[in-house]
Amino acid sequence: xxxxAFDPGYERLGVAVLEKENGKEILLHSACIQTSAKLDFPxxxxxxxxxxxxLIKEWSPNGVAxxxxxFTNNSKTAMQIAEVRGxxxxxxxxxxxxxxxxxxxxxxxxxxxxxxxxKTAIALMxxxxxxxxxxxxxxxxxxxxxxxxxxxxxxx
Amino acid sequence: xxxxAFDPGYERLGVAVLEKENGKEILLHSACIQTSAKLDFPxxxxxxxxxxxxLIKEWSPNGVAxxxxxFTNNSKTAMQIAEVRGxxxxxxxxxxxxxxxxxxxxxxxxxxxxxxxxKTAIALMxxxxxxxxxxxxxxxxxxxxxxxxxxxxxxx
Numbered sequence: 001x002x003x004x005a006f007d008p009g010y011e012r013l014g015v016a017v018l019e020k021e022n023g024k025e026i027l028l029h030s031a032c033i034q035t036s037a038k039l040d041f042p043x044x045x046x047x048x049x050x051x052x053x054x055l056i057k058e059w060s061p062n063g064v065a066x067x068x069x070x071f072t073n074n075s076k077t078a079m080q081i082a083e084v085r086g087x088x089x090x091x092x093x094x095x096x097x098x099x100x101x102x103x104x105x106x107x108x109x110x111x112x113x114x115x116x117x118x119k120t121a122i123a124l125m126x127x128x129x130x131x132x133x134x135x136x137x138x139x140x141x142x143x144x145x146x147x148x149x150x151x152x153x154x155x156x
Numbered sequence: 157x158x159x160x161a162f163d164p165g166y167e168r169l170g171v172a173v174l175e176k177e178n179g180k181e182i183l184l185h186s187a188c189i190q191t192s193a194k195l196d197f198p199x200x201x202x203x204x205x206x207x208x209x210x211l212i213k214e215w216s217p218n219g220v221a222x223x224x225x226x227f228t229n230n231s232k233t234a235m236q237i238a239e240v241r242g243x244x245x246x247x248x249x250x251x252x253x254x255x256x257x258x259x260x261x262x263x264x265x266x267x268x269x270x271x272x273x274x275k276t277a278i279a280l281m282x283x284x285x286x287x288x289x290x291x292x293x294x295x296x297x298x299x300x301x302x303x304x305x306x307x308x309x310x311x312x
Contacts, residue, residue: 042245042255045246046249069235083245085238086242086243092198
């Protein structure tokens with residue numbers, strides 16, 4: 001079972017590849033793909049799509065895991081994040097990858113045990129659950145790893 | 157100038173191909189692409205993407221026109237419509253097509269002269285602006301034609 005996990009965004013797309021081997025989660029790859037604010041949205045979406053296709057080709061995952069987005073207001077940002085999700089779901093579906101989606105609450109519970117966890121708690125717990133090489137990581141990358149951990153913990 | 161216009165939706169995707177020739181708008185093609193409610197969302201998105209790729213290949217448009225979506229509440233439907241928009245924008249961008257986006261209000265003004273127009277007014281006006289073969293059409297198809305008319309009227 002190998003999962004390509006995303007924390008969807010158009011400025012920063014967190015990505016992680018995780019695998020379950022002998023009941024243990026292993027992190028194979030993680031990154032934060034960034035796009036320039038100088039580019040228009042379609043170009044940024046196209047760059048993120050190219051990076052996603054590259055990841056699918058390089059890592060041959062069995063499935064894709066994504067965080068669900070909830071709109072709390074009529075924000076342009078929330079809509080553009082949903083548009084990134086649409087591109088990711090489309091690419092996963094055209095590559096016959098199963099799509100697993102989790103609410104932010106489900107991710108928090110899977111990683112910290114509590115739905116009230118904040119970003120600091122996630123950042124503290126993720127390295128305790130999977131081996132991560134040293135070095136500072138952006139929240140988006142850690143969130144993608146957390147989504148991947150949630151997926152491997154819940155899929156049978 | 158040839159435009160591929162969409163009224164984005166995942167149950168029904170309205171599509172229209174329009175061209176401006178000697179200052180006159182001509183409708184070359186329009187349809188309402190439907191997906192089965194029995195399919196999961198990723199499969200529906202994948203089917204709509206395949207239909208979009210077919211339209212791009214068949215009609216070689218210079219640009220794509222889309223209606224903007226506004227979220228008035230935290231609805232699953234609104235998010236899924238944004239996800240369809242993301243897939244459409246991604247496919248347009250990867251085919252180097254310019255993307256034109258219009259608010260529902262801009263479309264109403266372009267087609268009926270008033271931002272307060274309802275669906276009936278749109279349905280009455282669209283056949284007065286472009287030649288449409290007889291037969292009943294779904295709102296989604298008429299809306300896609302209206303978006304295409306708006307685009308041809310505003311792009312120089």
